[in-house]
Amino acid sequence: MIRAEDIRWDAQGLCPCIVQDYDTGRVLTLAYMNRESFERSKLHGLCCFFSRSRQKLWLKGEQSGNYQHIVTMEADCDADAILLRVRKDGPACHLGTDSCFDTTLRIDFPKPDAKGE
Amino acid sequence: MIRAEDIRWDAQGLCPCIVQDYDTGRVLTLAYMNRESFERSKLHGLCCFFSRSRQKLWLKGEQSGNYQHIVTMEADCDADAILLRVRKDGPACHLGTDSCFDTTLRIDFPKPDAKGE
Numbered sequence: 445m446i447r448a449e450d451i452r453w454d455a456q457g458l459c460p461c462i463v464q465d466y467d468t469g470r471v472l473t474l475a476y477m478n479r480e481s482f483e484r485s486k487l488h489g490l491c492c493f494f495s496r497s498r499q500k501l502w503l504k505g506e507q508s509g510n511y512q513h514i515v516t517m518e519a520d521c522d523a524d525a526i527l528l529r530v531r532k533d534g535p536a537c538h539l540g541t542d543s544c545f546d547t548t549l550r551i552d553f554p555k556p557d558a559k560g561e
Numbered sequence: 562m563i564r565a566e567d568i569r570w571d572a573q574g575l576c577p578c579i580v581q582d583y584d585t586g587r588v589l590t591l592a593y594m595n596r597e598s599f600e601r602s603k604l605h606g607l608c609c610f611f612s613r614s615r616q617k618l619w620l621k622g623e624q625s626g627n628y629q630h631i632v633t634m635e636a637d638c639d640a641d642a643i644l645l646r647v648r649k650d651g652p653a654c655h656l657g658t659d660s661c662f663d664t665t666l667r668i669d670f671p672k673p674d675a676k677g678e
Contacts, residue, residue, distance in 0.1 A: 486668065547640075551635070
């Protein structure tokens with residue numbers, strides 16, 4: 445079980461949350477929860493975050509209809525990060541892409557297993 | 562391409578980094594980079610972070626031998642999070658588990674597609 449009191453909330457009362465597509469494994473978004481959004485997410489099984497730019501609760505999909513249904517919600521070994529594996533109703537990114545990690549700000553390295561081949 | 566000047570470093574000069582296993586898709590760790598660790602990671606293709614607890618650079622694997630070889634390194638739509646997909650030489654977690662997300666602080670929700678079945 446995961447409870448709000450287990451989480452090491454930061455000085456702003458937030459915890460970073462990795463959102464991952466349950467089916468494809470694709471990382472979709474990094475967002476933040478405060479205690480209230482954590483409790484709402486846990487209660488309803490829908491991703492609810494705290495928007496740092498708007499400084500308010502943000503139920504993902506409330507505007508766009510692209511809700512994210514939580515399949516698993518877990519903390520890491522230090523209890524200062526949360527991983528949410530979800531099924532999503534539509535694109536995760538406000539730009540309309542499947543994932544927020546779909547930019548040109550990217551490097552591809554030579555694959556380690558290709559060394560010496 | 563991704564450059565240090567593209568990243569929106571936070572007030573502490575850090576950016577959260579999601580580390581994901583390139584082959585399995587498993588999310589391994591959430592860590593942080595500052596500019597110096599970013600540049601070292603980019604130069605050597607090995608994950609180098611900034612340890613917030615020790616307040617110093619942390620080349621992942623330097624002590625344990627469990628280096629993480631970067632396959633892709635990319636920023637998100639807001640350029641305030643980094644995703645590193647890696648091949649790893651051993652467990653990602655200091656507790657010896659494959660992933661830092663391997664705790665009992667977890668909830669499994671009923672899968673959305675199971676509704677009404």
